[in-house]
Amino acid sequence: MADPALFEFLHTEMVAELWAQDPDPGPGGQKTSLLVLEGMGFRVGQALGERLPRETLTFREELDILKFLCKDLWVAVFHKQMDSLRTNHQVQAPLRLPGTLLCPQGTYVLQDNSFPLLVRMASGLQYLEEAPKFLAFTCGLLRGTLSTLGVKSLVTASVAALPACKFQVVIQKL
């Protein structure tokens, strides 16, 4: 079935279209395009967050939600599971008032060793500067799904060597 290819083509076209508009690729224009891509991913993530967990029972804790992202969401969109999920909780103590508890800020690192949207580009260190464009939509996707499931978060992506990439999810405790 050609389903994965359709999304990949659409995504490539989206990125190409947004970058073709920019005659002078200064930092300002690039940022808007990245924001636009992330915004689109966010809306799609919100819809997926509603549709995918339909028959599953309610999530009991944050880790369940993250596991759902790694397994069900990734399989639905990219037809493969996320390769690794690591937690990286940092304990933050902003103001040391007597009687306050240290609130751990949940940080999760999701690693994908062969991200489908990057696999076609190159293998290794070539085109490392071009990689962030192709990750913005997916960051928005993760953020949107998390927001429907009730978790406010900040998602950033980093690439060390194509096609492996890491998504860092920082849960913001209100």
Next chain:
Amino acid sequence: MAVCVAVIAKENYPLYIRSIPTENELKFHYMVHTSLDVVDEKISAMGKALVDQRELYLGLLYPTEDYKVYGYVTNSKVKFVMVVDSSNTALRDNEIRSMFRKLHNSYTDVMCNPFYNPGDRIQSRWTKRMLRVLASSGHS
């Protein structure tokens, strides 16, 4: 026969509320509003209980002398509340569950509509679909 259907957002404001006998709507709005407390109670009870009771369907929320109120909560904390006429005792649990499932499917479709902004009131052709669901539930 279901007389009122309401979809309530995560922040407890109504996204869609519709009742069949269009006079006396305020009474149903009030009933849905009071049932939200019961829903919250059930959700928090579910979180604390160590039993594997993580179902989406909440069941009968509370009965009054004329009506029975049923609840259902989704994974995104959107609540569906249905008010059913008490005189129709032939409506079984399964039928209520299937009505909620249809509601959930329609709500998911609305969410996937790119022209719909999450958090807005639902105004699309959903209203006709919902009225059809309500009317069809009368055949029991």
